Amino acid sequence: MMSDAVDTAVPRPLDPTALSAPRKRPRRGGGRVGRVPWPVYVLLGIAVVISVFPLYYMFVIASVGASAVTSIPPRFYPGLNFFDIATKVFDTVPFFQSLLNSAIVSLSIAVIASLLCALAGFAFAKLQFRGRGALFVIVLLTMTVPAQLSVIPQYLIISWLDWVDTLQAIIVPGLASAFGIFWMRQHMATTLNDELMHAARIDGANSWQIFWRIGFPVVRPAAFVLGLITFTSVWNDFMWPFIVLKSPELFTVQIALKQLQANRSIDLALTMGGSFLATLPLLIVFFVVGRRMVAGIMDGAFKG
Numbered sequence: 351m352m353s354d355a356v357d358t359a360v361p362r363p364l365d366p367t368a369l370s371a372p373r374k375r376p377r378r379g380g381g382r383v384g385r386v387p388w389p390v391y392v393l394l395g396i397a398v399v400i401s402v403f404p405l406y407y408m409f410v411i412a413s414v415g416a417s418a419v420t421s422i423p424p425r426f427y428p429g430l431n432f433f434d435i436a437t438k439v440f441d442t443v444p445f446f447q448s449l450l451n452s453a454i455v456s457l458s459i460a461v462i463a464s465l466l467c468a469l470a471g472f473a474f475a476k477l478q479f480r481g482r483g484a485l486f487v488i489v490l491l492t493m494t495v496p497a498q499l500s501v502i503p504q505y506l507i508i509s510w511l512d513w514v515d516t517l518q519a520i521i522v523p524g525l526a527s528a529f530g531i532f533w534m535r536q537h538m539a540t541t542l543n544d545e546l547m548h549a550a551r552i553d554g555a556n557s558w559q560i561f562w563r564i565g566f567p568v569v570r571p572a573a574f575v576l577g578l579i580t581f582t583s584v585w586n587d588f589m590w591p592f593i594v595l596k597s598p599e600l601f602t603v604q605i606a607l608k609q610l611q612a613n614r615s616i617d618l619a620l621t622m623g624g625s626f627l628a629t630l631p632l633l634i635v636f637f638v639v640g641r642r643m644v645a646g647i648m649d650g651a652f653k654g
Contacts, residue, residue: 405629412436412623419618435623439610445624447599448606449631452585455517455602459524460581464573466526471534471569472561476542486535493528501593508594519594520602524584530576537572538565578639582632603628 410425411418413432418425439445473479474486504523513519542565550560566573588604595601601609610617610624 405626405633408622408626408629412619412626414619416618431619432623435619436627438620439624439627442620443606443609443624444598444601445603445606445627448601448603449628451517451600452603453631455520455591456581456584458521459584460577462525463527463530463580464577467530467534467576468538468566468569468573469561470526470531471536471538472542472565474531474535475538476544476547476565477557489528489531493532497589501590504590505593514594515596515600516594517600520584520587520591523590524580527580530580533576534569534572537569541568574639578635581635585632 407426409432410428412435414425414429415431418429470489474482474489508514508519508523513522546564547560550564555563586604587602588608591602592605592608595605598609607621607624607628610621
C-alpha cells in the first residue's frame with residue numbers, strides 16, 4: 351500500500367514535443383480579426399474606376415479632339431494634342447489669371463470660415479447664454495433654404511456696399527456657413543473636456559484664451575477638413591461669381607470655362623481641356639493633404 355502511494359506521487363516526465371508545439375487559438379467569427387474579404391476590394395476598385403473614368407475621358411477628348419466622342423467604336427486611349435489644346439485655352443481666355451483669382455478667393459474663404467465657424471461652434475457647444483438653443487435652431491433652419499432664394503437680397507447688399515465687380519463680393523458672403531457652424535459645434539461638444547475648461551477658468555483664463563489655447567488645438571483636424579470642403583465648394587461655384595463679376599481680369603476659373611463656349615457651337619476639345627486644367631489643382635491639393643483629410647474625418651469616430 352505504501353509503495354503504491356509513493357509511485358503515484360512521483361511526477362511523470364514531460365513530453366518535449368508538447369513544449370514545442372504551438373497552442374491553437376480558437377477562431378473568432380470564422381476568420382482573423384481585421385481581415386477584409388476580397389469582395390470589398392472588388393467593390394472599392396469598381397468605385398474607383400467609376401469615379402476616375404469621367405476625368406480620364408475628359409483628358410482623352412482634350413488630347414484627341416471631338417472625334418473621340420463620335421468615333422465607332424469609342425476611343426478610350428489619349429492622343430498627342432493635349433498640350434496644343436492647353437495652349438489654345440490659355441490664349442483664348444485669361445485662364446492663368448482666373449486660376450489665380452479662384453485660388454485667392456477659395457483659400458481666403460476656407461481659412462477665415464474655418465476660424466469663424468470654430469468660434470461659433472465653441473460658443474454654441476461650451477458657453478452658456480440666453481437663447482443659445484433657439485439661436486442654434488435658427489442657424490440649422492437656414493440650411494433648409496435654397497441658395498437661389500438669397501441671391502436677390504445678397505446682390506442688393508453688395509450693390510449698396512459698392513462691391514459689384516470686386517473679389518470681396520465673393521469672399522465676404524462665404525465667410526460663414528450653417529453647415530460649418532454645425533460641424534464645429536458637434537466636434538467641440540464631443541472632444542473638448544468641460545473639466546479642463548473649468549481648470550483653465552480657475553487659473554484666470556477668459557473665453558478667448560480657452561478657445562485659442564485649448565479648444566481650437568483639439569478640433570484643429572476637424573477645422574482642416576472643413577477648410578478643404580469649403581475650398582472645393584468655392585472653387586467649383588459658378589452662379590454667384592457669374593452674377594457679381596463683370597471684368598475678365600476678375601473672372602474665376604468657372605466663369606473662364608464658360609467663356610470657352612461659343613454662342614452657337616461648342617468646341618468639345620477646348621472645353622474639356624479647360625475643364626481638365628481647372629480640375630487639376632483640386633487633384634493636387636487632394637494628393638498632398640488627402641491623408642490628413644481622412645484622419646480629420648475619422649477623428650473622434652472611434653471613441654469609447
